[in-house]
Amino acid sequence: MNANADGVRLDVWLWAARLFKTRSLAKQAIEGGKIEVNDVAPKPARVVHIDDRIRITRGIERMQLRVAAISSSRGPAIQAQALYEETPESREAREKAREMRRLTGAGFDHPPSRPGKHSRRLLREFKEGGR
Structure with a gap:
């Protein structure tokens, strides 16, 4: 981890923390x-x-994070x-x-039976x- 006293850009930090796959996706978000x-x-x-509060919304998932460390390079998942x-x-x-989605089937309506030949x-x- 690069301990940068000045901090690092938000899009770079989100990418380094593996919250987004690419920096451009982080920028779009x-x-x-x-x-x-x-x-x-x-x-x-x-x-x-450090100690900034970040709120992230990805689809139906919402996360509230506290920045614990600063890094501008993407490392392994544990880091x-x-x-x-x-x-x-x-x-x-x-x-x-997540449990509610699992129990309710996430809005998926299962068909009553398998499809016939037609x-x-x-x-x-x-x-x-x-064709």
């Missing part, structure tokens, strides 16, 4: 309003410091997880939401482009 730092919508070049601490309330809420033929034509 910041510009799209999916990231808040200390309850303020930041810009990608905002400097992140990346040491860069932040998720709040207990955030962790509990995510686990509860339905399979229609599905095959649909998948293959109609």
Whole structure:
């Protein structure tokens, strides 16, 4: 971990912490309003410091983190997880939401039975482009 006293850009830190696969995805999330730092919508070049609070929204998942360390280089997952601490309330809420999705089937309505011969033929034509 690079202990930089001045801090590091938010998009670089999100990438280094492995919260986003690429720096450009982190930048798009910041510009799209999916990231808040200390309850303020930041810009990608905002400097992140230790003890900043970051709120991340990815799809239906919401996380609240505290910056524990600063790094501008992407390392192994264990090193990346040491860069932040998720709040207990955030962790509990995510686990509860995950369990609810699992129990309710996440809105997936299962068909009453397997498709018959005619339905399979229609599905095959649909998948293959109609020929």
